[in-house]
Amino acid sequence: MERLKPLNDFIFKKTFGEDETKDNLIALLNAILSKKDIDKLVTLEIVENKQLTPELIEDKTGIIDVRAKIADGTQLEIEVQLTNQHNMDKRTLWYWGEIYSNGIKKGEDYKKLAKVITINILDFEYIKIPDKFHTTFHLWEDEVKDYMLTDVIEVHFIEVEKFKKLENKNLKEDKLQRWLSFFREDINKEELEELMDMDADIRKAEEKIKYLSSDPETLALYKARERSLHERANMISSAKEEGREEGREEGREEGANEKAIKLAKNFLKMGLTVKQVAEGSELPLEKVIELKKQMSN
Structure with missing residues (x-):
């Protein structure tokens, strides 16, 4: 049986973004946010768990993200992006701002606004920092580099393609590296077994993917989503090429x-x-x- 792609956003949401799979999300977030010992996340609430209808799955422009909230009110948004549209910096700030501004109702005190963490898992290279596959951004003062204006904004970029090129991986000690290996669609059976032996959380997530692959309805929606993602990538590429062609025809x-x-x-x-x-x-x-x-x- 062919393994479903974990970074297909539909499968990602089914594996990490539903109430019955939130333990998988907690494990992934602890790895991304470097939570250890007493700081570890132990519970969270899945929010905006929209129904994954065939209409949403087949929408070439639709975004299927995972949103959660932890006990202190911090909100988290995790998005998987497979195609480089060259706008992820602006895009992620747009969505961060939307979530942040919706944190209070009109007339409420700004003090009630909670921290928002956005996490972008990208299947391409984007941040111009060589050999660093996980980058995190906050609001720091330009010259006094250790002075943070506020901690309410936190943006993560995780570039799977950069991780693949990393020569000296440390899967035994680095949990995030194990998750990024798990996300690879070209991982072979032996590598996957080794990962699952190292990490019980990854075994649990893989068991969920195997279960999903055995369900005919889920499999049909997965294939529909794969088609829509492929069409979306082609649509963006064609639109840009058409714009370039018009420019060439104008001769300037x-x-x-x-x-x-x-x-x-x-x-x-x-x-x-x-x-x-x-x-x-x-x-x-x-x-x-x-x-x-x-x-x-």
Whole structure:
């Protein structure tokens, strides 16, 4: 039986983002956040556990993320991204801001705003720091590097592709490295068995994936999601190529803003929402709304 890809976002959510699998998420988060001994997470609440309908699965522009909240109110958002859209920095801050601002109701005290941690698991290289597959960002003062303005923002990038290229891995002592090995779709049976012998948490997650692969309905949704992810990657690639081709036909070098507008128009023609177009083209949301109105007239 072919192993389901753990980084297919549908399978990732089924393995880590449901009430019955939250122990898997706790184990993964303890590895990512380097929680040890007394600081270890022991419980959390899965939030926004939206139903994974066929419509959502087949939505080429849909995002299936995992959201959780821990006892002190800290909110966590984990997203798997397989295709480099060259906007993950802005994209992750957008979603961080959305979650953070929704932390209180209108009129409530800002003191009630809780910390938000966003975690991006990327199947490509993105951060321009060689040989560092896990990077973490906070708000530090420019010159006094040890002064943090606030701890309410914490952003993680985990680059699986960089980890694969790491020459000296330390799976026995590094739990996060074990999880990243588990996420590899090309891992062989012997390597997987060795991982599971090292780590009971990984064995439990793999057992869940095996169970999912034996369910015909889950298997059908998985295949549908694989198709939609593939189509999404092609859609982005085609839109960018179309924009480049238009530039070549005009016979001149276009400014960055003009290129972004062309890209946004291509995305709008393909049916993406204005929010998704703003993220993909890196144009302000107001500009995308204006473009959509112009195209509708």
